[in-house]
Amino acid sequence: MQSLDHRENGNEAIKRGDYISAWEHYTEGLKLTPKDPYLWCNRAFACLKAGYPELALHDSANSENILTEYPEQDFKDNIDLFKLKLKGKYRIGEAYGVLGLPKHAAFEYKACMDLAKKEDPSMKSYTKNDFNIWEKKKEDYYKTSLLHDQFIQTCQITEAKKRHGFYKFEGRYPWDKRNEERTSEKTIEKLQQKLDSASNFLLRISKIRFNDSDSEQLGLVVKTTINKSRLTLQEDPFLTAHNYYVFRCDYCFQELNEPGSTPYESLNLYEKPKKVDPYYCPKRSCEEVFCSERCYNLSLNLYHKSLCGKDKEIKEIVDIINSDNIGVLHHLMLTVRIFAVAKIRDICPLDVEEIKHLCRFTPVSTPFRGKMIYDPSFYEIYLNILRIIEVSRFDLRYDYWIFITVINMVLPNSFPGPGDSDVIDTLALYPLSSLVNHCCIPSFFDAQYLSQDYDSSPGPIRDNIRMRCKIDDVDNLFHPARIFFVPSREIEEGEQVLKSYCDPRQRIIERHSGLVTTFGFICKCERCIYENGGANQEPVNWHFHFPVIPDWVKKYDN
Ligand SMILES: [Zn+2]
Numbered sequence: 299m300q301s302l303d304h305r306e307n308g309n310e311a312i313k314r315g316d317y318i319s320a321w322e323h324y325t326e327g328l329k330l331t332p333k334d335p336y337l338w339c340n341r342a343f344a345c346l347k348a349g350y351p352e353l354a355l356h357d358s359a360n361s362e363n364i365l366t367e368y369p370e371q372d373f374k375d376n377i378d379l380f381k382l383k384l385k386g387k388y389r390i391g392e393a394y395g396v397l398g399l400p401k402h403a404a405f406e407y408k409a410c411m412d413l414a415k416k417e418d419p420s421m422k423s424y425t426k427n428d429f430n431i432w433e434k435k436k437e438d439y440y441k442t443s444l445l446h447d448q449f450i451q452t453c454q455i456t457e458a459k460k461r462h463g464f465y466k467f468e469g470r471y472p473w474d475k476r477n478e479e480r481t482s483e484k485t486i487e488k489l490q491q492k493l494d495s496a497s498n499f500l501l502r503i504s505k506i507r508f509n510d511s512d513s514e515q516l517g518l519v520v521k522t523t524i525n526k527s528r529l530t531l532q533e534d535p536f537l538t539a540h541n542y543y544v545f546r547c548d549y550c551f552q553e554l555n556e557p558g559s560t561p562y563e564s565l566n567l568y569e570k571p572k573k574v575d576p577y578y579c580p581k582r583s584c585e586e587v588f589c590s591e592r593c594y595n596l597s598l599n600l601y602h603k604s605l606c607g608k609d610k611e612i613k614e615i616v617d618i619i620n621s622d623n624i625g626v627l628h629h630l631m632l633t634v635r636i637f638a639v640a641k642i643r644d645i646c647p648l649d650v651e652e653i654k655h656l657c658r659f660t661p662v663s664t665p666f667r668g669k670m671i672y673d674p675s676f677y678e679i680y681l682n683i684l685r686i687i688e689v690s691r692f693d694l695r696y697d698y699w700i701f702i703t704v705i706n707m708v709l710p711n712s713f714p715g716p717g718d719s720d721v722i723d724t725l726a727l728y729p730l731s732s733l734v735n736h737c738c739i740p741s742f743f744d745a746q747y748l749s750q751d752y753d754s755s756p757g758p759i760r761d762n763i764r765m766r767c768k769i770d771d772v773d774n775l776f777h778p779a780r781i782f783f784v785p786s787r788e789i790e791e792g793e794q795v796l797k798s799y800c801d802p803r804q805r806i807i808e809r810h811s812g813l814v815t816t817f818g819f820i821c822k823c824e825r826c827i828y829e830n831g832g833a834n835q836e837p838v839n840w841h842f843h844f845p846v847i848p849d850w851v852k853k854y855d856n
Pocket residue numbers: 547548549550551552588589590593
């Protein structure tokens with residue numbers, strides 16, 4: 299089929315109101331002609347109509363980006379092309395409006411008007427009516443943004459918090475076919491093989507259904523009775539990331555001596571870890587550091603090859619992470635690495651074998667039950683990642699929806715690595731351990747190998763695990779973030795392995811607000827049902843971004 303046929307099929311689907319099919323047709327067309335500005339602009343429309351404004355931004359921006367390469371004369375000769383330019387801008391405005399960014403929206407409508415007046419004074423490409431609509435929308439959004447500012451002032455909401463809007467992420471995009479494969483028999487079989495060796499045949503993977511959800515998730519179940527304190531599961535991380543707050547080995551988190559500093563020696567086991575001298579990436583233009591040649595080689599083939607020498611670009615992302623005020627950006631370094639792994643393997647990030655089964659759990663950073671926040675800087679970061687790994691923004695294997703989906707996999711599935719507990723600067727992704735589900739009366743404890751070296755305030759839980767695991771790293775080959783799971787009591791055959799995602803010593807209200815903001819669910823375990831209280835997330839952001847609440851928001855607002 300020709301690209302033009304796909305476009306026509308897409309347009310037909312739009313007329314029927316079937317926006318998801320339209321999206322799929324346009325995407326098929328784009329696979330054949332990735333630099334067709336009409337297809338991108340049409341797909342932006344399908345995204346808006348289907349309720350995915352965040353994606354409309356990327357599609358319109360791509361259409362606009364292609365048009366900048368056309369000679370000016372083309373727009374004079376071809377009125378449709380000029381119309382397309384206006385449409386692209388208009389759709390960016392629409393997207394910002396729905397995302398709760400009225401100031402951005404007003405700016406785009408104004409750009410439409412300027413473009414029309416300046417480049418097409420004879421009004422061939424638009425009508426008086428079009429122009430009036432842009433003007434009205436510009437005015438309305440401008441007023442909204444003033445109200446918005448006022449509201450923020452009266453509520454004394456800080457500058458840092460005011461750029462957020464919303465979009466609804468329902469766990470996956472409708473065309474994300476890989477989501478079903480996640481829990482397929484074939485996937486489970488492959489994972490089980492890995493689990494057999496990681497758990498010494500003690501565990502099996504099982505499909506778990508949670509109280510209030512229709513979808514099945516995976517979980518780990520005990521195959522036989524297990525005594526208290528028996529080591530049940532150990533696993534090295536697939537991928538790690540840190541935020542460069544601390545001078546660390548890029549691969550294993552080992553803290554390094556800063557150049558020119560005097561090495562720090564400590565006799566106290568629970569004080570700061572022993573630092574080692576840095577091993578620099580041999581490529582001169584690259585500033586990345588490791589603790590050893592071994593770590594360098596391991597990272598090189600996994601992800602470093604596509605990040606090597608990109609320090610400046612990575613620094614830009616780190617700066618955004620450092621200015622992070624919504625808690626989501628913290629996980630972006632791990633997202634950068636997943637994209638780097640995919641680039642080296644020449645595949646889509648969602649096809650990375652080690653993570654393709656991970657749930658996409660609609661976590662939130664701060665605000666509202668299961669709905670993630672949209673921040674305009676996400677898109678900037680996405681484009682930055684593509685530049686770093688040298689992938690074209692028109693390459694559909696690295697499409698924007700894939701980036702959003704990957705963030706939604708990283709957030710609920712990554713474990714904090716070693717580091718001071720109040721400023722977590724390290725994250726690790728474990729393909730199997732991330733299948734362990736939550737309970738406020740956990741049956742298992744988990745600890746990482748080197749956590750004792752980093753944890754300056756050793757709690758009884760961690761100490762117990764270290765003693766009971768009898769860790770014996772004869773070859774000195776353990777990854778410092780290797781994770782160990784040990785039961786806290788005798789476990790019967792068929793029981794699920796459950797750990798606490800939050801501090802089990804906390805009160806119900808603290809546990810719930812932690813769980814809902816990081817993992818997007820309210821716990822309904824035995825203990826939570828027994829204890830009174832619990833959190834009810836206040837949907838505060840809806841109100842300050844939408845003076846008039848849109849219908850699709852009301853659905854969530856009870
Ligand atoms: Zn290392």
